[in-house]
Amino acid sequence: MGSIFNLQQIINGIQIGSIYALISIGYTLVYGIIQLINFAHGDFYMVGAYAAYFAVMFSAARKEHPNVLIVLLISMTAGAIVAFLSNRIAYRPLRYKPRLSALITAIGVSMFLEYTSSAIPAIGPSYRAFPQSALIPEHTYKIGHAILSNYQIVNMSVAVVLMVVLTYIVQYTRIGMAMRASAQDKDAARLMGIDIEYIIDFTFIIGGALAGAAGLLTGITYPRINPYMGIIPGLKAFIAAVLGGIGSVPGAMLGSYILGFSEVFGMAINSILGEGIAYAILILVLIFLPQGLLGKKTGEKV
Amino acid sequence: MPKKDGSVVLEVKDLVVSYGAIKALKGISFTVKSGEIVTLIGANGAGKTTTLRTISGLLRAEEGHIFYMGDEITNKQPHKIVQMGITHVPEGRRIFPDLTVRENLEMGAWTLRDKKLKQDKMEAVFELFPRLKERQKQSAGTLSGGEQQMLAVGRALMTEAQLVLLDEPSMGLAPMLVEEIFKVITEINEEGKTILLVEQNAEMALQIADYAYVLEVGNITIEGDAKEVAANPKVKEAYLGA
């Protein structure tokens, strides 16, 4: 097959990058507004995957064909609800306390979600097969040597549509403008009459919904789910957000695709060293651009 | 618009505010009457910013009371206070640098629901500050210091507020711009807004104010009609460089 930069790798890179992007947007939005690294964010993605799993199983049990859009909405709603509740129950009471307390709490929320899920009999600690073919029957297409499945098409197109919608919300709506204003200067935003807690709730809901959607998309493309499935993608999405410049939405998207591509190409060069190569890139970028690719240089404006 | 009818817009009573163990305000009381420009002057560190931030709800009052139009607003949330009719131009301008000039003004109008009203307010701000109109699509961070101060004031005028709190609007501005900003403050007042002006530039503040308070390390030590205060020998020596 010659070059490692072939079509198949590109397809796989976009596909993994899309998943990271959906997760990493939530990290970056929440960080932007309350400077919290929400380590539980990867678990919102896991909750989205299980919500989709139960929705599909429920329909299958009733011999109905589940509607993909409805399942997507269910996983997004589930992600949004856990995100909202985590904020209200765990993070909000610590809002004006030392930042380390909130960080440790985030790790606590993460573990709570993972262990509680494994303790619930219907979920359990072990892998479950995601019933992706009950949701969408698989088709594959050959393009030259590359194979593209309709799962990958769904995955990439849903991700792109969601990112377009998110960008529209952040850039062009009243609440999006308030999110940006609050991220730049919380006190000034409050002096405009903005109820900052409402904006923070909204931010968690949006981030959680995108992570929930990523959970479903992962379920259909890598159909094995378990309660700990959020840890690694969560970490990688966080890394992607830092790579792109934490706080920046376009940065999170860019960082995610770079990470997705470097992983795929790295693996093609050497399947053992593969991921290591991706992280070497990360370290290099951060040495030369500590604020990330699209991040703001820190420094007060006079 | 209520002009100088003697009614009390803002009343601060025995206000105490601390940062940890440090008492920044040690029980200050003052009033702001309708249609007036009241100034609170004092040296750096006297507690001027602390006073304004507490009125706006950004800081908690430890003791004492704050009333706006007769309603107690002590320790209410900032967004509720804005809705009641107090707008605050903070120290250091605090515009949103990555938002455009227009977006900054729209944020100022957050509490307004009526599109037409919002549009009218925006036109009025552009009339007051034509520079902002020219630069409305530019991100606010690219404006000069003077323009940023105009934007900060313009943004505060996008509300229906009756009372405008101004925290050192002349800070860091060239003398010509200082003149201009004080002229604007007078205009805003003439259009019917009541103003509480905090300044280190006592000379200018006393020139445009009706009434003045002098704040010294957390206590109000002198008060009176602005002209009297300006003529007070202690004030002359300490704040007017005479």
Ligand SMILES: Nc1ncnc2c1ncn2[C@@H]1O[C@H](COP(=O)(O)OP(=O)(O)O)[C@@H](O)[C@H]1O
């Ligand atoms: N965030 C803070 N933490 C601790 N002390 C503060 C803080 N802000 C102000 N202070 C102290 O409170 C006092 C009053 O400050 P401030 O209200 O900013 O004064 P002014 O605006 O008159 O210059 C000063 O002694 C200052 O050092």
Ligand SMILES: [Mg+2]
């Ligand atoms: Mg000050």
